[in-house]
Amino acid sequence: MPLLDGKYEILSERALALGATRFEATSPQGERVRVDWYDVAAGDEAAFERYRRLLKALARAGDAAVLDVVSRPGARYVAWRIAPPDLPAASAAPITEAIVAAGLDPARADLRRDGRAVQLFDLPFGAGSAAGRSVTPVPMAEDAERAPRTLAARFRRVRLGDDAVAWAVTTCLLLLATAAFATGFAARANDRLVYVPELVGASVHGAAERLAALGLRVESVAVASDDAVGEVLALDPAAGAALRPGRSVRLTYAVSPGRLAPVTVPELVGLGDVDTAVVELEVAGLVLGRVARVHADAPPGTVLAQSVPPGNGLGQGQRIDLLTSLGPRPETTFLPGLVGLDVEDARYLATVAGLTEEQIVIEYVPSDRGAAGSVVSQSLAPFARVPRSAATLRLLVVAEPTAMRVPTGLPSLAGLSLERARSLAPGFDVRVEEIEDRNLPDGVVLQSLPLGAEPGAGPLVLTVNARPVPVPRPDVVAELRAPEERQLEFMWLIEPGIPEQRAEVRARTLQGDDVLVVRRQVRGGDLLRGTWTTAAPGPVRFTLTLNDQPYGGDLLIP
Template identity: 35%
Template structure:
C-alpha cells in the first residue's frame, strides 16, 4: 500500500530532516507536485514553518507562484503542496526585464534570509516564476546581498545602487550634510538608535507581550494559528526569536493561538477510507469505527458521532458507524429429543439448519434415538447454524443366572485401564452370600480418552462401590461382586448413568 501524508500519495521521497519531509506526491485530484510536510512538535519546527509560509505569502503578492499551490496550517497538518511547473530555467538571466523580476523576488525574500541559491526560478510565458524554495535555508543579510547582488542592483528600489557620476555641486552638498550632522551631534539617540534584545514571549498572552516590548519601538504584527490542545490567545511563536538584537522600527511577528471551531462534515454514504480522509482534510482525527447490520452495502458509513454539522473544535476525534451488510436470517431450533437421527436430520433441514457433530452414548433407548441436543430446543439461531446431537448407541449388559456361580477366569483387557482393576471377592462366600459375575462392553469414545467406570451395589449389606476405576473405551469390563440377598446394580460412565439391573436371590 503506497505511503500517504494527509490527503497526498507519496510517489518518491526526496528528503527527510528532523521535522521536514520533502517528497514527490500526487493530490487527490491526481495533480503531481512537491510536498513539504512539517512535523511541528517544537518551537524550532514551528518557527521554520511560519517563516516558510510568510515567504510564500510574500511571493504570492508578486504573482510569481504557480497556480494550485496549497498551504495548510491545521493541527497536525502543517504542509505546503507545490505543483510542478515545467518551463526553462530563468538563469542565466537574459535581458533587463528578467533581471528586474529576479531582483524583485530576491528583494522580497531578503528580510526572511532566503538567497538566490535557495530558489528554482523558471521563465514562463508571463515572466519569472518560482518553481521551488528550500524551506530550511537561511542566510544573514550580507550573504544574501553577496549571493544576489547583481540582480539586486538591477532593481530600481534595491539597496545596492550603481555609483553615479560626481556632479559639480556634490562637494557643497556634502558640506551641508556634514554641518547638519554637527549641529545634531547632541541628539545621538536619533542618529544612533539604541538596540534592544527581544525577550521570550512564547507562552504569554498578548497583553503581557505588548507590555514587555512597549518601549522598544517595534512594529508588532499578530498572525493566527489553530492549536486546539493549547489555550486560546496564547502566543505560540515569535519572529525574531528570543535573544535577537533589534532596533526600533523592526517588525515583531507573534503567532497567536485561535483554535478554529469548525463543524463535522457530512460523511453518511461514503466508504470508510474516503470518510477518514475527509475528516483529516477538515482538521479532525478519525476515531474508532464500529459496525452494525444494515441494508446499506458493507463498509459504507451510516453515521458519525458527533453527527454531521455539529460544532466541534478542530483536532478532536470523530467516531464512525459503518455497515456490516444485511443481517443474517433467523430460525427457531425445534426440540429433537426422543426422535430418531433421520427424523432429527429432516427437521433440521426444514428449519434451514445443518447437522453438526453426532455423539454416541450407550443408553437403554433404541439405537439412534436423540438423547440431547446443543443448543436446546426453542433457541433462535442464524440460518445455517450447526446443531450437535447426542444419540443412543449399543449397550450390552450380561446378567448372571440365578444361583451361586464361581468367578470367571481373569482375561486380559484390550488396553490396560488407567486405574486399579475391579475387586475380586474371596472364593468362599459367607452363608447367604453369592458371587455375581460382571461383564459389560464399554462404548467407544471419539476422543480416545479413558472412561471413568463406577459400579454401585445395594443389597442387604448396604450400599457400596466395589468398582471405581478407569478403562479404555471399546474394552470390556469384567469381574465379580459378592452380594447378599436381592442386589441392585448401577453402572456410571464419566459420572452419567449408563445401565442398571437387579439380581434376585435364589
C-alpha cells in the first residue's frame, strides 16, 4: 500500500467538489482515519494557517476529532477521526463562536454529540469558507493533462513589473509542468524519497529544471532585491530536505526593486499584538521589518505606528517597520539616606516619598552601631528610583537594651553543700534526707520545692549524698572563631520582550556594606543567576537594576 506523507496507509481516494482530495487511510497506530489533502495557493497560506490554529486549539480542548493537522510546503492536510454512524447531529455555542472568530463558515461544520460532549468531525477549507479564498485541486492521475494549466495559472499570480523576467520564468515552468505532473498523484504517494539540492545563488530557470527532474513541483515567489535578476535567494524546504516526488518546493528569486506589482499597505495601527500584524502583512504580500517598543498609554503590545501609512502602494515582499507599546510607564519615587535617623523620622520621609504604611516594614535588631530606635540599614538604596506602588521598604532599627531580671524566691540548690543550701533558703522549713550513692557528687542532689517558691510553700526537703564520689571538673577553654565564608545564590528571570539593557546586581550586608556583585548586558528571556562569596554575618540583601532602574524586587538571603 502507498503511504501518504510517509505515515498514512492509503485505502481509497476521491476528489472533492471543493478542489481537495479525500483519502480513507490507516494511521500508524492502526486507526481508520479520513485525510483531507489541500493544495493551497501562495495567497491563501495565511488563511490556511489560521484554519490550522483553530483546529489545533479545538483538538487540545477536546472539542474536535482531529488526529493531526499539517501545514508545510508541499503538505497541507487534516487527519480526522471517523465519526460513528449513529452519532446524532448537535450544536455547541463555544465551538461555533470559535469558528466564526477564525473567519470560517459555521454552517459547513459537522458537529456530533458523543455521549455528553459535542465534537467537530469535519470543517472543510476552501471555496465558500471565509478563511480560504481559493484552493487548487491536488492533481489526480486522470487530470494529468490539466495539470500544466493549473501550474501556469499559479505562476501568473506573481505579476512582475520586469516583463522579461516574468515571461522567461513562466515559459520555462510551463514547459516543465507536463513532465513534473505526468506521474500525477502516484508520484506523490510514492514511498521513494528525493533530496532537495542546494540551489541558492543559481538562476531560477536552472533551479526549476533540476527540481522538475527530481519529480518535485515548483512554486515561485518573486521578491524585490538588489541581487541579480532571476537569482534564487531561498528554498523552502531548505537544501537537504527529504521529500516524496510530487511535493512542492518554493523558490524565492530576485527581481529589481520596485518592479513587483504593487500591493496596498494594510491598516496596522491599533492592532493588539505583533502576531496579528504579521498575519495582516502576510495576507497583503508584505513582511514584518523592525519592531521598536516605547512606553505609552496603550496596552502592552498595541501597534502605535507603522513605517508606511495605510493605503499606500508597495512592491510585494517589502518590509513594514512597527512601533509598539510597552504599556504605561510606572510611576516612580526615591528615598533619601535614612541610616542614622530616628525610626519615626525615617517613617515620615518614606510616607512623604509616596509609600504607604503597608509598604514600610520595620525590624528591630540588637546592635551597637547606633542609639536605640535609630535606623542602621534600609532595603531601598538612597536616591535610586523605584516603582512607587510596588516598592517595599525594610528598615533595620536598633532595639532597646533589655535589663537583667533578678530572680526571686527559692534558687536551685543542687550541687551545693548543706550549709550553703541552708544559707540560701532563709525562712524555709528545711528538712534533710541523706543517701549514699557512689554515682552522685557531694552535697544536695535533689530539692522538693520548685525554683521561685516562697517561704510558706511547705517544707523544703533536701536530699543530700552522704558518701560522695568526687566529680572531676573539666577546664573550660573559650575560642573566638573568625567568621566563615559562605556562598549566597541569587537569580532573576528577565521578562520576555524587554530589550537589551545593562544589569547590575548589588549586595548589601547587615553592616551596611554595598557591593557590586555582577554587571552585564541582558535581554528579555534571559535568566540572570550567580553566587557571591562573603564572610559577612547576618542577612544579605540582593538588588537588581536594569539601566539603573530597580527590577524584579529584592532578594533577602538569611
